Amino acid sequence: MSLNRRQTLSLLGSAALAPLAGCATSPPPTGSADAAFHGLGAQWLEDTLRHNPIGATSLGDHRFDAELDDLGEAGRNARRTARRAAERALAAIPREALSAANQVDAAMLSNELSLQNWHDEEAQSWAWDPLLYTSLAGGALYSLTARDFAPLPERLNAAAGRMEHLPRLLRQARESLDPERTPQPHAETAIRQNPGAIGLIDAMILPGAEALGPADRARLQAAAETAKEAILTHQRWLEETLLPNARGSFRLGARLYESKLARTLNSSMSRDDIARDALEALARTKADMYEIAAAYWSGRSGGPPTPATPSPEQARAAIAAALDVAAADRPTRDQVMAEARRTLEESTAFVRARDLITLPDAPVEVIEMPVFQQGVAVAYCDSPGPLDRGLPTFYAISPIPAAWSEEQSDSYLKEYNRRSLHELTVHEAMPGHYVQIWHANRFPSTLRAVLSSGTFVEGWACYAQDMMGEEGYFGGDPLRALVNKKWALRVIANAVIDGRVHAGDLDRADAMRFMTMDAFQEEREAAGKWIRAQVTSAQLPTYFVGWREHFALREEARRLWGAGFSLKRYHDTVLQYGSPPARLIRGQMFNAPIV
Numbered sequence: 217m218s219l220n221r222r223q224t225l226s227l228l229g230s231a232a233l234a235p236l237a238g239c240a241t242s243p244p245p246t247g248s249a250d251a252a253f254h255g256l257g258a259q260w261l262e263d264t265l266r267h268n269p270i271g272a273t274s275l276g277d278h279r280f281d282a283e284l285d286d287l288g289e290a291g292r293n294a295r296r297t298a299r300r301a302a303e304r305a306l307a308a309i310p311r312e313a314l315s316a317a318n319q320v321d322a323a324m325l326s327n328e329l330s331l332q333n334w335h336d337e338e339a340q341s342w343a344w345d346p347l348l349y350t351s352l353a354g355g356a357l358y359s360l361t362a363r364d365f366a367p368l369p370e371r372l373n374a375a376a377g378r379m380e381h382l383p384r385l386l387r388q389a390r391e392s393l394d395p396e397r398t399p400q401p402h403a404e405t406a407i408r409q410n411p412g413a414i415g416l417i418d419a420m421i422l423p424g425a426e427a428l429g430p431a432d433r434a435r436l437q438a439a440a441e442t443a444k445e446a447i448l449t450h451q452r453w454l455e456e457t458l459l460p461n462a463r464g465s466f467r468l469g470a471r472l473y474e475s476k477l478a479r480t481l482n483s484s485m486s487r488d489d490i491a492r493d494a495l496e497a498l499a500r501t502k503a504d505m506y507e508i509a510a511a512y513w514s515g516r517s518g519g520p521p522t523p524a525t526p527s528p529e530q531a532r533a534a535i536a537a538a539l540d541v542a543a544a545d546r547p548t549r550d551q552v553m554a555e556a557r558r559t560l561e562e563s564t565a566f567v568r569a570r571d572l573i574t575l576p577d578a579p580v581e582v583i584e585m586p587v588f589q590q591g592v593a594v595a596y597c598d599s600p601g602p603l604d605r606g607l608p609t610f611y612a613i614s615p616i617p618a619a620w621s622e623e624q625s626d627s628y629l630k631e632y633n634r635r636s637l638h639e640l641t642v643h644e645a646m647p648g649h650y651v652q653i654w655h656a657n658r659f660p661s662t663l664r665a666v667l668s669s670g671t672f673v674e675g676w677a678c679y680a681q682d683m684m685g686e687e688g689y690f691g692g693d694p695l696r697a698l699v700n701k702k703w704a705l706r707v708i709a710n711a712v713i714d715g716r717v718h719a720g721d722l723d724r725a726d727a728m729r730f731m732t733m734d735a736f737q738e739e740r741e742a743a744g745k746w747i748r749a750q751v752t753s754a755q756l757p758t759y760f761v762g763w764r765e766h767f768a769l770r771e772e773a774r775r776l777w778g779a780g781f782s783l784k785r786y787h788d789t790v791l792q793y794g795s796p797p798a799r800l801i802r803g804q805m806f807n808a809p810i811v
Contacts, residue, residue: 252309467721
């Protein structure tokens with residue numbers, strides 16, 4: 217997954233923003249409508265980033281690095297006022313009079329404002345989701361220390377300011393959250409994440425104190441003690457007040473879920489459309505997997521029967537047995553990071569040798585996921601903001617929890633065996649999120665960089681996995697091809713369970729059965745996905761919908777460009793427009809109406 221700062225902050229009714237570098241929209245205005253939209257975009261960006269210092273830092277605006285967001289009622293009211301003003305101004309601009317690029321940005325802004333309304337007023341996420349606040353508290357410090365965007369003393373002084381304000385931010389979190397509305401899985405995950413902010417202070421802030429003069433060093437150390445005490449106070453409240461009284465349902469319900477889904481996907485696909493298409497894709501993918509497994513077992517002694525027309529039980533047994541062979545080739549728990557680095561080297565060499573896409577000129581590093589982000593996804597890509605050019609992207613992998621039993625650890629390692637780690641690396645880094653977001657950050661519209669489509673971003677990473685296989689990355693290894701199809705099943709299963717959890721009544725037992733039996737996931741992977749399905753909503757279908765949209769867009773380019781089509785031309789072209797929904801990119805790529 218891609219670490220989407222805009223998505224996290226929009227849950228509070230605002231957006232993470234990049235600084236205004238003269239022109240907030242692209243291209244520069246040429247007509248009255250474009251000029252009006254240019255002014256609107258600049259005003260909205262400026263108004264809202266002032267309410268989001270944490271997000272501004274992560275996207276490259278460092279004017280507010282020593283400040284924290286106002287998460288109380290006054291802050292929410294200020295964001296609502298700015299949002300409603302932007303909605304009125306946007307409604308007054310005739311969309312058809314805008315340039316094609318500004319039509320795309322206007323459509324994305326309209327959808328973002330609608331999504332903010334959903335979180336702030338319809339769902340009121342700020343009143344029941346403690347993970348919003350643990351993410352902000354940790355991110356406030358992490359974004360100052362993870363990358364060298366400024367001299368260390370400057371960043372440490374900013375961190376001191378934020379640590380001094382942290383008691384207020386966490387107090388506002390407690391005042392905003394209603395335990396009766398908080399779901400138990402959210403409270404439990406927040407309890408695991410919250411102490412990670414102390415780890416950041418001890419590991420990433422205080423060790424640099426010697427770079428400061430005596431007065432600044434004393435201030436930093438005092439601020440650190442203030443912040444750590446505030447985090448411990450918040451931890452006690454999470455454990456002693458929030459969790460015992462957390463009685464909210466983790467299910468959004470059909471009305472809220474479908475409303476959020478439409479805004480998250482920015483697509484006309486409904487929950488029923490996704491469920492139908494996903495189940496059809498599930499059947500096709502399992503049939504493909506049986507063909508691969510049957511070919512693998514052909515001529516090998518000791519394998520399961522592989523008749524031409526197998527029963528469901530025979531097909532599953534043949535696939536599972538072949539996947540077990542792949543799972544046997546797995547790293548130990550202390551080898552996962554080194555193995556991920558190796559797969560990054562191999563995938564990079566392959567992409568470069570095949571000349572599949574223009575590659576980034578900024579580095580990518582494999583890191584251990586910070587504690588304050590653990591407990592939701594196994595890995596993510598954390599790219600620098602669009603205005604922090606040349607800084608590293610982090611391909612973060614969550615460590616195996618120390619408390620896991622040997623059986624649980626082995627289940628995880630079977631899932632993320634050596635072949636599977638190739639898929640993870642392609643998805644998160646090369647040529648997945650790391651490459652795509654680097655291209656997106658080069659687009660001249662600051663507004664568009666802020667308003668990226670999760671469906672486009674996640675869909676690209678899934679497309680990249682299959683494209684690499686098409687181009688020979690599997691090296692003729694049928695087990696690599698089989699593991700790739702297993703990852704496709706994961707994408708499909710994501711789309712199925714998300715709707716059934718939040719708009720239905722899918723329980724843990726049935727979800728685990730579906731993921732382990734129908735999608736061949738190991739127990740630890742399925743258990744983690746069950747937690748993720750409870751604490752997130754409408755994000756899991758973005759993989760499936762975006763995956764299909766990317767392949768459809770590529771086939772249209774192949775048809776329209778004819779002999780002029782090449783993968784590199786297509787990849788560089790489709791990624792040059794930033795990260796809008798595929799339907800909006802289509803209009804710009806093929807000079808078609810922006811709809």
